[in-house]
Amino acid sequence: MSTFEELQGRIALAMDRIQAGIERGEEAPAGESEADVLKAELAVARQDLARLEGDLGIAKDREAALQGQLSDMASQIDRIPELEAALAEAKAATDAASTSGQTMLGAVAGLETEMSRLRAANEVLRSNNRALREAVAEGAPAGADLVDPAAMAELEALRAEQSASKAQADAIMAALGPLVTDETASDAAPKTETF
Structure with a gap:
C-alpha cells in the first residue's frame, strides 16, 4: 500500500499545483507553457487516479474473496468437534x-x-x-x-x-x-x- 499512498501524495501535490495555477491564472494571465505543464500534470494525475481506483477495486475484490475463504474455513473448523464425535461413535460401534x-x-x-x-x-x-x-x-x-x-x-x-x-x-x-x-x-x- 506504500505505492498507493505515494501515488495519492503525488496526485494531491499535482492538484495543489493546479489549484495554485488557477488562482494565479485568475490574478494574472499565465503563459502558455505553464498552462500546458499544468494540463499535462493534470492528465498524469487523472491517469494515476484512474489506475489507483482500478487497483483499489482489485484489492477490494481480493479482500472479499479472502473473507469468503476465511468464512468457509471457520465453518469447517466449527465442524471439527462434530466430526470427531461421529468418528468416536463409529469406532465404538x-x-x-x-x-x-x-x-x-x-x-x-x-x-x-x-x-x-x-x-x-x-x-x-x-x-x-x-x-x-x-x-x-x-x-x-x-x-x-x-x-x-x-x-x-x-x-x-x-x-x-x-x-x-x-x-x-x-x-x-x-x-x-x-x-x-x-x-x-x-x-x-x-x-x-x-x-
Missing part, C-alpha cells in the same frame, strides 16, 4: 461389533465341540444297541455286560445332547445380544408423542 463377533465365534466353536461329542455318543449308543439287538435275536439273554454299556452310552448321549442344546442356545444369545442391546438403548431414549 466397530469395537462393539468386533467384540460381538468374537463372542459369536466362541459360541459357535463351543457348539461345534458339543455337536462332535453328541455324534460320538450317538455312535457308541448305536453300536451298543446293535450288539444288544443281535444278542437278543440269537436268543441270548440280555446280560448286564450288554445292558450296562448301552445304558451308559444312552446317558452320555443325553448329556451330550443337553450340552449341544445349551451351546446352541449360547450361540443364539451371542447373535441376539447386540440386537437386544441396541433395542434396549433405543427403548431408553425418551419418546415424544405427536398429535
Whole structure:
C-alpha cells in the first residue's frame, strides 16, 4: 500500500499545483507553457487516479474473496468437534461389533465341540444297541455286560445332547445380544408423542 499512498501524495501535490495555477491564472494571465505543464500534470494525475481506483477495486475484490475463504474455513473448523464425535461413535460401534463377533465365534466353536461329542455318543449308543439287538435275536439273554454299556452310552448321549442344546442356545444369545442391546438403548431414549 506504500505505492498507493505515494501515488495519492503525488496526485494531491499535482492538484495543489493546479489549484495554485488557477488562482494565479485568475490574478494574472499565465503563459502558455505553464498552462500546458499544468494540463499535462493534470492528465498524469487523472491517469494515476484512474489506475489507483482500478487497483483499489482489485484489492477490494481480493479482500472479499479472502473473507469468503476465511468464512468457509471457520465453518469447517466449527465442524471439527462434530466430526470427531461421529468418528468416536463409529469406532465404538466397530469395537462393539468386533467384540460381538468374537463372542459369536466362541459360541459357535463351543457348539461345534458339543455337536462332535453328541455324534460320538450317538455312535457308541448305536453300536451298543446293535450288539444288544443281535444278542437278543440269537436268543441270548440280555446280560448286564450288554445292558450296562448301552445304558451308559444312552446317558452320555443325553448329556451330550443337553450340552449341544445349551451351546446352541449360547450361540443364539451371542447373535441376539447386540440386537437386544441396541433395542434396549433405543427403548431408553425418551419418546415424544405427536398429535
